[in-house]
Amino acid sequence: MKIQATCMLVGVMLAGSVAYAAPPIKGARNIVLVHGAFADGSGWQDVAAQLEKDGYTVSAVQLPETSLADDVKATQRILASQDGPTVLAAHSYGGTVISEAGNDPKAVSLVYIAAFQPDSGENTMTLIEKIPAASAGIKATPDGFLYFDPETYAIDFAGDLPKPKAEFMARSQVLPAAAAFSTPITTAAWRTKPSWAVVAVHDHAINPELERWMTKRANSHTTEINASHTVYISHPVEVAKVIEQAAVGATH
Numbered sequence: 275m276k277i278q279a280t281c282m283l284v285g286v287m288l289a290g291s292v293a294y295a296a297p298p299i300k301g302a303r304n305i306v307l308v309h310g311a312f313a314d315g316s317g318w319q320d321v322a323a324q325l326e327k328d329g330y331t332v333s334a335v336q337l338p339e340t341s342l343a344d345d346v347k348a349t350q351r352i353l354a355s356q357d358g359p360t361v362l363a364a365h366s367y368g369g370t371v372i373s374e375a376g377n378d379p380k381a382v383s384l385v386y387i388a389a390f391q392p393d394s395g396e397n398t399m400t401l402i403e404k405i406p407a408a409s410a411g412i413k414a415t416p417d418g419f420l421y422f423d424p425e426t427y428a429i430d431f432a433g434d435l436p437k438p439k440a441e442f443m444a445r446s447q448v449l450p451a452a453a454a455f456s457t458p459i460t461t462a463a464w465r466t467k468p469s470w471a472v473v474a475v476h477d478h479a480i481n482p483e484l485e486r487w488m489t490k491r492a493n494s495h496t497t498e499i500n501a502s503h504t505v506y507i508s509h510p511v512e513v514a515k516v517i518e519q520a521a522v523g524a525t526h
Contacts, residue, residue, distance in 0.1 A: 301522040302359040302382050306352050307334045308375075310366025310389065311450040312422040312431060313443060313504075317365075320510035321517070328518060331356075337371065339450035342457040349375040356380055361524065363517045364389050365506050366480065367450065370398045376463030383524035384464055385517050387506050388474040391488040394462045398455040405484035407477070419449040422479075430478040433502035443504075462492075469494040470520040472505060472513060479503035495519065 305325050307318040315334035322332040335352050337345045349371055353360060359382040362372040369389025376384050390401050409430035411423040422431050427444035435443075471494035473485040480503065489496045497516050499505050506513045 302361050302524050303329075303331055303521070304356040304358060304360040305330050305332045305517060305521065306349070306356065306360055306362050306381075307332065308349055308362065308364035308368035308371055309335070309337060309448075310364070310368045311339060311420065311454075312427075312447040313365070314446075314448050317443075317504070317507050321506055321514050324511055324514035325517060328514070330518070330521065337368070337448070339448055339454060341451055342370065342374070342454045342459070345371045345454065346375045350378055353378050353380050359524065361385060361517060361521045363387060363520070366390065366503065367398055367455070370459060373462050373464060374459040376467060377461055381463065381467065383520040384467055384469040385520045386469060386471040386489070386492075386494060387513055387516070388472060388477050388480060388485060388501075388503050390480070391464060391469075391471070391492050391494070392459050392462065393491070394460060394465070395458050396462075397458040400458075401484060401488070402455075402480075405481045405487065407479055407481045407484075409478040411479070414452055415449065418452050420452050420455065421449045422447060431502070432504040432507070433476060433478060434508045435502070435504055440504075464492040464494070468520070468524055470516050470523070471496045472516055473498045474501045474503055474505040475499065476501060477503045477505075495523070 309315045315336045318334045325332045335349050360380045361383050362381045363385035364372040365387045369386045411426040411430050424444040428440035432440035471489040
């Protein structure tokens with residue numbers, strides 16, 4: 275009887291573990307994350323952890339930001355290493371990158387997180403000028419690169435992050451070539467592939483009205499989050515949920 279009771283207890287424990295296991299994944303299983311300008315791929319850490327917890331295979335691109343062409347190639351290089359259908363998710367300038375790189379056959383859906391969504395023939399700077407942001411923090415170096423003014427970075431770029439973290443990001447930001455912002459994409463992938471988007475309601479780096487205009491034009495499934503431009507860092511669970519919606523929705 276004692277042995278039987280022990281077996282029953284083990285059975286209950288196993289049943290409990292099955293009940294709390296992550297549900298089987300439907301749709302695309304691979305996620306490729308693309309950072310934007312003035313940041314790097316490490317900002318995706320918490321989003322990646324949530325996606326991996328839910329069973330997805332996650333990769334993060336490190337963009338060289340030396341040109342739009344180089345950034346597209348860097349993204350395509352990571353896409354090529356995926357073993358099946360893949361969701362491309364991007365932040366900020368990374369949205370311009372995936373609008374071009376997303377034409378790759380392995381990319382089945384696109385996610386724009388406080389990101390630019392240029393149409394064919396458009397560039398990032400055209401969109402910035404269409405509906406200017408609250409901040410004028412983007413400056414140029416003498417040799418043709420851009421940086422976000424460290425004096426305003428913590429407020430205008432990363433307004434809802436702890437100040438020490440935002441200040442370190444300002445000091446370690448990746449500077450993009452100015453030419454990358456003025457280079458047009460050739461074919462907008464969102465024209466032929468389903469897209470999802472996050473609008474950061476308190477974004478000072480990209481005007482939220484511009485984000486809404488772009489998502490509406492692209493017919494993206496849109497979620498609004500009360501966050502700064504770095505919404506993917508301050509609200510990783512909510513952002514991961516949108517990416518997972520894109521993974522499931524890409525097959526329907």
